[in-house]
Amino acid sequence: MDEQNYNNQNSWDNQNYGNTQYQGQNYGNSQYQYQGQNPYFQNFEPKKSANTVSIIGMIFGIISIPVSCCVFYNLIFCIPGLICSIIGYRQTKSGVSLAGIICSIIGAVITLIMIVLYIIGLSVLRGGYYHNYFY
Amino acid sequence: MMKEQMAKERIAEGQCLERQLFIAGLFVPIAGLVLWRIYSLVSLWIPGIFDVCLWDKWFGIYCLGCGGTRALISFFTGHPLLSLWYHPMVFYGIVMYLVFMGSHAVSLLSGGRIRGLAFRAWYLYGAIVLMVLNFILKNILRYGFGITMK
Numbered sequence: 001m002d003e004q005n006y007n008n009q010n011s012w013d014n015q016n017y018g019n020t021q022y023q024g025q026n027y028g029n030s031q032y033q034y035q036g037q038n039p040y041f042q043n044f045e046p047k048k049s050a051n052t053v054s055i056i057g058m059i060f061g062i063i064s065i066p067v068s069c070c071v072f073y074n075l076i077f078c079i080p081g082l083i084c085s086i087i088g089y090r091q092t093k094s095g096v097s098l099a100g101i102i103c104s105i106i107g108a109v110i111t112l113i114m115i116v117l118y119i120i121g122l123s124v125l126r127g128g129y130y131h132n133y134f135y
Numbered sequence: 136m137m138k139e140q141m142a143k144e145r146i147a148e149g150q151c152l153e154r155q156l157f158i159a160g161l162f163v164p165i166a167g168l169v170l171w172r173i174y175s176l177v178s179l180w181i182p183g184i185f186d187v188c189l190w191d192k193w194f195g196i197y198c199l200g201c202g203g204t205r206a207l208i209s210f211f212t213g214h215p216l217l218s219l220w221y222h223p224m225v226f227y228g229i230v231m232y233l234v235f236m237g238s239h240a241v242s243l244l245s246g247g248r249i250r251g252l253a254f255r256a257w258y259l260y261g262a263i264v265l266m267v268l269n270f271i272l273k274n275i276l277r278y279g280f281g282i283t284m285k
Contacts, residue, residue, distance in 0.1 A: 049148065050256065052155040058259050066200025066224070066266060069190045073177060076170065096256050103263070114189055121189075 050096035054088025057081050058100030064107025071114045078107040153254050157239040160232065197273045199266055202284050221284060224265045231258055 050058075060081030067074045085100030178185055190198035206225035210218035219226040239251035276282040 049145075049152075052152060052159060055152075055156060055254070055259070056159060062259060062262050062266070066198070066203050066222070069188050069198045069200055070185060071189070073174065076173075096259065099260070099263075117189060117193055 049092065050094040051088055051092050053084050054092055054094055054097035054100060057084030057086075057088050058096050058103065061085060061100040061103030061107060064104055065110065068107045068110035069114055071111065071118050074107060074111040074114075078104050078111060082108065149253060153239060153251060156254060157236065157243075157251070160236050163232065197270065197277065197284070199270045201273065202269075205284070223269050224262050227262060227265055 058081075060077050064074055064078035064081050067077055081100060082104035085097050085104055088094070088097035089101060091097075174185070185204065188198055188201050190196070191201060200222070202221035203225055206218040206222035209215070209221060210226060210229055215226065218229075235252050235254075238249075242249050242251035273284065
C-alpha cells in the first residue's frame with residue numbers, strides 16, 4: 001500500500017510538475033518562458049538615468065572646454081570633471097556621464113596643447129616676461 | 136499597474152536627484168568666489184597671462200571660451216545683454232542656475248506644494264551646442280564681416 005502510494009506520488013510529480021512539460025508546451029511562445037527574466041519587465045526596462053555625480057562631472061567637463069585656454073587654471077575643472085564622470089559612468093552607464101568623460105578629455109587635451117605652446121613661448125622668450133613676447 | 140509603479144519610482148528618483156543638485160548648487164557661489172580669488176592671484180603672479188587668448192594669438196581664431204570672462208564680468212556688473220553677446224553659454228548657464236535654484240528654493244519653502252524645475256539632460260547638451268555655435272558664429276563674424284568682440 002505504501003509502495004503504491006509512493007509510486008503514485010512519483011508519477012504525479014513527473015507528469016504535472018516536470019520541467020519538460022512547462023517549457024515549451026503550455027504557453028507555446030518562448031517569450032513567456034521563465035528563464036531568469038521576468039516577462040512583464042521586458043518591455044518596461046527603465047532608462048539609464050544620470051545621478052548627481054554624473055551631472056556634476058558633465059558640468060565640470062563642459063566648463064573645462066572654454067576655460068582650457070587659461071592653461072594651468074583649467075586643471076581645476078578637467079581633472080575633477082573626469083573623475084566624477086568616470087565614477088558616474090561606473091555607477092549608471094548613462095549618456096550624461098559618457099558625455100562628461102568626453103568633454104573632460106577634450107578640455108584636458110586642449111589644456112595640454114596650451115601648456116606645450118606656453119612652454120615653447122617661454123623658451124623662445126629671452127629673460128623677459130610673458131607679455132613682452134605675446135604683445 | 137507595474138507601469139504606474141515604475142513611473143512613481145522614476146518621479147521619486149528624479150525628485151531625489153533634483154534635491155541633491157540643489158544642495159550641490161548651494162556651494163556654487165562659494166566655489167565661484169574662491170575660483171575668482173585664485174584667478175586674481177594668478178593674474179598678479181603672472182601679469183598679463185589672462186589678458187590675451189593664446190589660441191587667438193597663435194592660431195588666429197577665437198577659441199571656444201573667448202569672451203567668457205568678459206561675459207561673467209558684464210553679467211555681474213548689470214549688463215546681461217552684453218554678457219549674451221560676449222558668450223551666450225555663460226549667460227545661459229547663469230540663468231539656468233538661477234532658475235533651477237530659485238524654483239527649488241520656492242519648492243522647499245512651500246513644503247513641496249510647488250514643484251521645482253525638473254532636471255533634463257538636454258539642459259547640459261544645450262550648453263555644448265551653444266558653445267560650439269558661438270565659436271562658429273564669432274569666427275564667421277570676425278573673418279566674414281569684420282565684427283570682433285573688442
